[in-house]
Amino acid sequence: MSTSPLLDVRDLKVSFRTDDGLVEAVDGISYSLEQGRTLGIVGESGSGKTVSGLTLLGLTGSRRTEISGEALFDGTDLLALDEQQLRKVRGQGIAMIFQDPLSSLHPFYRVGAQIIEAIRAHQKVSKSAARARAIELLGMVGIPDPAGRVDAFPHEFSGGMRQRAMIAMALSNEPRLLIADEPTTALDVTVQAQILELLDRLQQQLGMAMIIITHDLGVVAETADQVAVMYGGRIIEQAESRELFDNPQHPYTWGLLRSVPRIDGGSGERLRPIPGRPPSLIGLPEGCAFAPRCVLANDACLHGRPRLESAGPDSHTAACVVGLDQRAKAWQATQQDLDDSAIKTAAGVSK
Amino acid sequence: MIVLLFLVCFVTFLVFYVFPSADPAQLRAGRHASPAQVEQIRQRMGLDKPLLVQFWDYLKGIVTRADFGYSYVSEQPVSKLVLDRLPATISLAVGGALLWLISGVAIGIVSAVRRHSKLDRFLMGLALIGISAPVYWLGLVALYLFASDIGMLPIASGSNTYQPITSSPSSWFNSLLLPWIVLAISFAAFYSRLLRSNLIEVMGEDYIRTARAKGLSERRVVLHHGVRSAITPIVTVFGLDLGVLLGGALLTEIVFNIPGVGRLAYDSILRADLPMIQATVLLGALFIIVANLVVDVAYAFLDPRVRFE
Numbered sequence: 001m002s003t004s005p006l007l008d009v010r011d012l013k014v015s016f017r018t019d020d021g022l023v024e025a026v027d028g029i030s031y032s033l034e035q036g037r038t039l040g041i042v043g044e045s046g047s048g049k050t051v052s053g054l055t056l057l058g059l060t061g062s063r064r065t066e067i068s069g070e071a072l073f074d075g076t077d078l079l080a081l082d083e084q085q086l087r088k089v090r091g092q093g094i095a096m097i098f099q100d101p102l103s104s105l106h107p108f109y110r111v112g113a114q115i116i117e118a119i120r121a122h123q124k125v126s127k128s129a130a131r132a133r134a135i136e137l138l139g140m141v142g143i144p145d146p147a148g149r150v151d152a153f154p155h156e157f158s159g160g161m162r163q164r165a166m167i168a169m170a171l172s173n174e175p176r177l178l179i180a181d182e183p184t185t186a187l188d189v190t191v192q193a194q195i196l197e198l199l200d201r202l203q204q205q206l207g208m209a210m211i212i213i214t215h216d217l218g219v220v221a222e223t224a225d226q227v228a229v230m231y232g233g234r235i236i237e238q239a240e241s242r243e244l245f246d247n248p249q250h251p252y253t254w255g256l257l258r259s260v261p262r263i264d265g266g267s268g269e270r271l272r273p274i275p276g277r278p279p280s281l282i283g284l285p286e287g288c289a290f291a292p293r294c295v296l297a298n299d300a301c302l303h304g305r306p307r308l309e310s311a312g313p314d315s316h317t318a319a320c321v322v323g324l325d326q327r328a329k330a331w332q333a334t335q336q337d338l339d340d341s342a343i344k345t346a347a348g349v350s351k
Numbered sequence: 352m353i354v355l356l357f358l359v360c361f362v363t364f365l366v367f368y369v370f371p372s373a374d375p376a377q378l379r380a381g382r383h384a385s386p387a388q389v390e391q392i393r394q395r396m397g398l399d400k401p402l403l404v405q406f407w408d409y410l411k412g413i414v415t416r417a418d419f420g421y422s423y424v425s426e427q428p429v430s431k432l433v434l435d436r437l438p439a440t441i442s443l444a445v446g447g448a449l450l451w452l453i454s455g456v457a458i459g460i461v462s463a464v465r466r467h468s469k470l471d472r473f474l475m476g477l478a479l480i481g482i483s484a485p486v487y488w489l490g491l492v493a494l495y496l497f498a499s500d501i502g503m504l505p506i507a508s509g510s511n512t513y514q515p516i517t518s519s520p521s522s523w524f525n526s527l528l529l530p531w532i533v534l535a536i537s538f539a540a541f542y543s544r545l546l547r548s549n550l551i552e553v554m555g556e557d558y559i560r561t562a563r564a565k566g567l568s569e570r571r572v573v574l575h576h577g578v579r580s581a582i583t584p585i586v587t588v589f590g591l592d593l594g595v596l597l598g599g600a601l602l603t604e605i606v607f608n609i610p611g612v613g614r615l616a617y618d619s620i621l622r623a624d625l626p627m628i629q630a631t632v633l634l635g636a637l638f639i640i641v642a643n644l645v646v647d648v649a650y651a652f653l654d655p656r657v658r659f660e
Contacts, residue, residue, distance in 0.1 A: 054560075057563075057564055059560060059563055059564060083569070087566045087567070087568065088566065089566070090563065090564055090565065090566035091564065091565040091566035092566060095564070096564045098557060098560070098561065100557060103556065103557040103558060104557045104558055104560070104561045105558055105561065106558040106561070106562070106576055106579075106580075107558070107580075107654075107655070107656060108579055108580060108653070108654060108655060109579075117565065117567070118565040118566075121565055121566045121567050122566060153655045153656070155655070155656050166561075169561075169565070173566075
């Protein structure tokens with residue numbers, strides 16, 4: 001805790017001008033991440049989590065994008081870098097892997113060639129040395145017979161192997177931060193677990209920091225040290241991983257937790273989806289973005305955006321204007337699997 | 352492939368005989384010939400035999416002796432006449448193809464990378480004109496402006512008088528420069544629009560994002576990752592276009608007075624010269640079939656996913 005964080009994002013805002021209006025994809029998020037730790041960013045699709053990751057690498061830039069805030073990586077503001085400087089960061093300082101490994105690998109080039117290209121983009125090494133390194137990397141991520149597989153095309157790999165190859169490529173320049181955007185979403189459940197284990201092992205081996213972007217709280221529970229929950233382009237709750245699962249403070253987080261199937265739940269137990277839809281990021285209402293879907297919503301929720309305020313130990317913060325003790329009662333009721341009106345009654349919310 | 356050529360051959364034969372104005376014997380005999388003379392010519396040319404027998408004889412000649420018959424008009428061997436004309440057509444088609452491929456691809460890339468810019472709009476506007484302008488009109492305008500004899504800016508010397516490459520490479524080049532450009536314009540325009548839209552689509556792919564995330568230069572991302580994918584469909588079209596043109600670039604050959612296969616076919620049709628028509632049609636079909644084959648093979652090279660299917 002003594003050193004300054006590896007990544008320090010402050011009030012990052014990203015918006016896109018579209019024909020339909022201004023899309024405020026990321027609306028002022030802040031977080032920091034220390035060397036060797038893992039941050040899970042959780043949210044539904046359209047919550048701004050992917051955009052926040054891409055922006056760190058300068059991959060959302062265009063004439064229609066407006067970006068503000070700061071993203072200090074090792075003391076340098078990534079948002080202030082020009083294209084030339086960003087290229088040095090990409091792949092070398094910060095690497096990224098994506099959701100669908102089939103479409104993320106170039107279909108016409110051999111897997112090895114794509115890794116070699118990544119190595120030679122940052123290191124002045126001979127082709128044969130880069131090739132040897134590519135084989136070593138493929139072996140490291142658990143691809144059997146790496147020397148034989150290095151010349152295979154992506155379509156000759158299975159989904160899990162493709163993601164392993166993507167990881168090998170991402171790690172080829174030993175980045176200090178790896179951003180994994182939904183790394184397991186496109187994979188079978190059994191393969192998911194293997195990939196997460198692999199990421200975990202490699203992280204410890206290489207001592208890098210990691211951001212895992214996902215909609216799946218299960219993935220976060222397995223990998224993350226700290227969690228940020230995003231909704232409507234903002235972080236609405238942030239805590240150490242254990243604290244968040246033990247003591248969630250935002251009604252949206254409850255909703256996420258309740259909609260995850262539990263192995264200890266009764267066989268007749270139903271999943272409880274969060275009613276309604278995620279908000280459009282064009283012209284968000286003035287109040288809390290989650291209010292229209294929230295059981296505890298009251299008039300105060302409709303005026304002014306709630307700010308992240310301390311809600312527990314270890315800098316646990318949540319953005320909710322409902323009183324802490326009211327929320328505590330509601331969370332208790334939620335855990336007893338009561339229906340919405342019972343939760344309201346327990347929390348003492350008038351209709 | 353053989354079956355296809357056989358069918359082409361048969362249909363040409365059939366069409367020719369159903370065609371009302373085509374009595375080669377009458378045409379050969381001249382205006383004042385007596386019916387007996389016409390009949391005599393008919394017998395000598397074998398035209399009195401039943402259609403299928405004639406067709407059989409024709410095929411037998413091709414297969415056993417590589418004999419395509421003799422021109423009704425000049426009475427020279429058809430194969431010699433066609434082969435004489437082939438170099439001019441190949442010169443025209445290949446030169447034009449290189450030109451339109453290079454310029455079309457280059458313009459397409461620039462337009463896609465700078466899309467919605469003024470340069471893009473200007474280039475795509477030009478392309479639209481290029482696609483819309485007919486070759487014969489473009490050819491005449493080009494001659495009017497640049498030909499050495501009638502042109503206002505006579506910079507293309509000998510553009511109206513084709514010279515074989517064997518006689519003088521420099522005058523061959525000069526004589527073909529304008530035809531190449533004229534032939535290339537409409538193709539280049541089409542290719543640039545095609546490549547532009549392909550490339551714009553490809554640049555939105557996930558693997559382009561991956562390439563950028565690796566830290567590659569934008570130049571490498573576009574050329575090595577984007578164009579590599581976007582150009583694949585172009586190769587298909589290119590192969591077929593070239594195949595068609597090798598069978599004779601009729602309009603360009605006529606406008607620029609180039610003695611190519613297209614001109615030969617055209618003249619033969621006017622004179623109801625069946626063996627010549629047959630041979631030029633067969634040649635055209637052969638080029639198209641071979642082009643198709645080459646395209647399929649090339650595609651497997653370009654797209655590794657095809658190889659395993």
